[in-house]
Amino acid sequence: MQQSTEISKNHGLTLTNRSAMAVTGVEDVSGFDETAITCRTTLGDLIIEGSSLHIVGFSAEKGELAVTGTITALFYDEGKERGGLFRRLGRK
Secondary structure (H helix, E strand, C coil), rough: CCCCCCCCCCCEEEECCCCCEECCCCCCCCECCCCCEEEEEEEEEEEEEEEEEEEEEEEECCCCCEEEEEEEEEEEEEECCCCCCHHHCCCC
16 A cells, blocks of 8 residues: 555644644645734635744645744635735735
8 A cells, every 4th residue: 555645635734722823735735924824725815913923843745834822814815816815915
């Protein structure tokens, strides 16, 4: 039996006490700082907002991302509107 290292087509996330999150189906992390993390998933771009955010684990091969910090919001952007992702990250 051959073990696959491809990214799972399934996407899921587990949020624990708004302070730790595990995400599957992650294809790439395109940007991050202490207030926002942007990643491409199999279901569109995911924007994680909060404070003191840290990526504690990322495996592009397995499609897994682990984040800690205070998580205040999650947004999906399926790319239907050009510039929507960057416009949202720029507003504050």
